[in-house]
Amino acid sequence: MLFTTQSFLLGFLPATLLLFHLCAGRRVARQLVLVGASLLFYGFWNWRFVPALVALTLLNWGLGRAWATSRRRIWPIGGIVINLLTLGFFKYANFFADSVAHLAGWRHLAWAITLPLGISFFAFQKIAYHADLLRGARPVRSALDFLEFVTFFPQLIAGPIVRHHEIVPQFDTDPHGPDLWENLSRGAMLLLLGLAKKVGLADTLAQTCNPLFDQAAHGAALNLAQGWVAALSYTLEIFFDFSGYSDMAIGMALLFGLRLPFNFDVPYRATSIRQFWQRWHMTLSRFLRDYLYIPLGGNRHGAVRQSANLFATMALGGLWHGAGWTFVAWGVLHGLALSVNHAWTRLASRLALRLPAVAAWALTMLFVIVGWVLFRAPDFPTAGRVLRAMAGLQGVGHAWPRDAAVFWIALGVALIGPSSQDAVLRMLRPTTLLAVPAGIAFVLLLLLIGGRIPDAFIYFQF
Known part of the structure; x- marks a missing residue:
């Protein structure tokens, strides 16, 4: 059963909530x-x-x-x-x-x-x-x-x-304590936000991304525009798919009076790869840090040992994502990038150097986007075709996202505005004026769900 099905949202979840709150005492x-x-x-x-x-x-x-x-x-x-x-x-x-x-x-x-x-x-x-x-x-x-x-x-x-x-x-x-209505209202809003991310953005972006990667997997040579549209669409899709799941999970937990740790904090605004991993899949990042990186020695035994520890940690982190060498390679790349990041930080500190924030962000995002190609591709030849296309080695051509409006909305949300937790837990105040448009949005999303074959969350395969 998927979170994004009508049977779950209109049947399973309401029935569970009703039974839970009937015997909450x-x-x-x-x-x-x-x-x-x-x-x-x-x-x-x-x-x-x-x-x-x-x-x-x-x-x-x-x-x-x-x-x-x-x-x-x-x-x-x-x-x-x-x-x-x-x-x-x-x-x-x-x-x-x-x-x-x-x-x-x-x-x-x-x-x-x-x-x-x-x-x-x-x-x-x-x-x-x-x-x-x-x-x-x-x-x-x-x-x-x-x-x-x-x-x-x-x-x-x-x-x-x-x-x-x-x-x-x-x-x-006691779930019926003084925070009951606060938890219910904020949990419902976070659930709605996650549903909108998954159904409204991620699943729509997949309709652009999947055919292009499928073409590359079948040996087709994509052009420059197609390569970048495929890579950017997947970059946005995986973020809204997984952060949408996390928002829904955290929101549902609040409906039962329980608080789960947050998993995302605007990662595509990071200005270093280290900062990216402090904001992306945060509970996995801390697991890798606390149970692999630090036990291996962390940064306690010099720069060379630290680089080796980062390399090993991220390689195993890549393997955890999937049983395939492309995932291992993706993890290895991030381990190398983290090692370079730490080396640059030490050098910049000694020489009083500072990379402009815009340049640091652009460099970080370029690396992340290239890495996502390796993560998404089913094998190395497919990844190679997409990367060659992005480098302009297979012609310029033209391409456009299947739903351009959704693409630009997703890009804007990823790069501008508050994180989910800031928006729902700190900025928004539960009011009846907010409940009405939220209810309308929920109905519209239910109608959108009913007109599609449900797409499982990307991280279900891991």
Whole structure:
């Protein structure tokens, strides 16, 4: 079940909210509603994976409780290993087997392994939990608390990557407290904003982007204009697709009285690649920083070691996004760019140099856009064709976005104006005057959804 379907928005979500708020005064009852609804939500995709989801969740909880009782490091270490093995089997078994077979000159027939939806986010969330236990964090005592923490449907499939200490203490808070109407109104607005990003912008941009990348994948030589239209459309599409999902997830959590961490903060206005990663998929960035980069040594052992740590961290981050060498290459490029960024910062500090903000932004965005081509392309030859087109090596030609108005609106929103959290949580004030146009916009988006085949969120594949 997708967030952007009429059945979810008019059926599943209202029914879950109604049941939740009817029993909101009883902690266990409202938790059972959320856990049950979350398992039902997951089961709509593939009910056969629901027992596995519950079993893995309870196993991780049990390992945390065993650590709390014995303080033996074997339990959280075992939890990390189990989650890595689970992720490795479902997501990377065919990838590594195919890579080895290719090097050996063999042919690998892909094993029939179905990738469970949200497995990457599930694994990272549990790895963070066990790593935090090793650092002295308190484990989750209640199995029901842990089930709600893991399965909470707004963030179950594609994040944000939530740490247990950020959300489990909120389970004690009465959702019908003094912030009830504030949470409901702001949550609804954030949900609407995310829906508009996904349905109104991202899915429309995909209608320009996908045919051009498909042409390149089938061997067609794009011209300069087509290459840049494809790259820019995808740059905007992936931002509004994933930030739209995050806004919807955070907004829905607020409807249940829970606050999730934000995931985006106007990343396309960054003036360095380091700043970009501080603003893009922020919960993944902090995961990579806290559980890979810093344990590897961070910046504590000199510039060469720091560069190696950045390279390794981002290469693994690229592999996490997808079982393909294009994703690894994308991560490696960002690791190299971060290393160059740090080196430039040190040099500029010593020599009192300063790159103009506009030039720094343009250089950063050029790198990000080129990187997205590698991220989007199904293979290196496709990426090469698009990049050659962008370099003007295949003729100039002409091209235009399929819906130019949406393209320019998306570009303006990405580069001008407040972030989602600033707009909804700080700037807007809930009023009836705002509720009326919001309601009209919701109806219009529902009509738009009804006239299209639903597009899954891009990050569902990861």
